[in-house]
Structures are given as C-alpha cells and as structure tokens.
Amino acid sequence: MKQGSKIYSIIYNLCPRCHLSNFWKYNNPYKNIIISDHHNLGICETCNLKFEIEPGFFFGSMYVSYAISVFISLLIWIFNEYFFIEYDLFYLICFVALLLFFLSPITYFISRLIWINIFIHYDSKCQE
Numbered sequence: 001m002k003q004g005s006k007i008y009s010i011i012y013n014l015c016p017r018c019h020l021s022n023f024w025k026y027n028n029p030y031k032n033i034i035i036s037d038h039h040n041l042g043i044c045e046t047c048n049l050k051f052e053i054e055p056g057f058f059f060g061s062m063y064v065s066y067a068i069s070v071f072i073s074l075l076i077w078i079f080n081e082y083f084f085i086e087y088d089l090f091y092l093i094c095f096v097a098l099l100l101f102f103l104s105p106i107t108y109f110i111s112r113l114i115w116i117n118i119f120i121h122y123d124s125k126c127q128e
Contacts, residue, residue, distance in 0.1 A: 077092070
C-alpha cells in the first residue's frame, strides 16, 4: 500500500486529493463524534479541497455504512451458525443490534472516507 491509492487515504484518514492532511480532525472515530467537529470546517489544509462537494453530498455514504453494517451482521451470523449452534435467535439479534450501535461511530467514520474517495482522485501535483 503506497501513497496515491484510495486504500491508503481511507486507512490513514487522509485527504483523497493530496494525501497530506487529515480528512477527520482526529484519527479516533469516537472522539470525532463526541466533539462533533469536522476538520477545519470541511476544507483540506494543504490543497484547499472542499470536502462537502455539494449540499447533501455525504447522504450517499449512508449506503456504504449500510453495506458495512450488513457485512458485520452476516459475519456474526455465520460465526454463530458454525460455532454456537444452540444459541437463541433473539439473543443473537440483540447482540448484533448492540454491537452495531457501539460500532456506529466507526462505520460513520469509514463510510464517509470511502464515499469521498469514490469521487475524488489522488493528484500528485498537490505535493509540489
């Protein structure tokens, strides 16, 4: 994984265009949610990219967040089927709901990074 790839930008919480400044102010998703402060009002400090390209741009990240949540739920269900055969379905649903509730800041954090990386591409000219 090297600078210039979308995975690099997502994993290291970097601006999708320049890969020099942080997308979120803090790398900790829970701290970002509690403080509720997007980095520098949504503008990259290095390349001046406006993160919210248009009003409502990040509504699309809800689809990414939904896909991540479904993936986590399916993993838990498959794990339960193979290792805990006698586990009650009600408790499994409660466990998954509780887990998704506590993981929601992480899915929110990652889904916005993934969504903006779909539309904004790395520009090596920003490094100069």
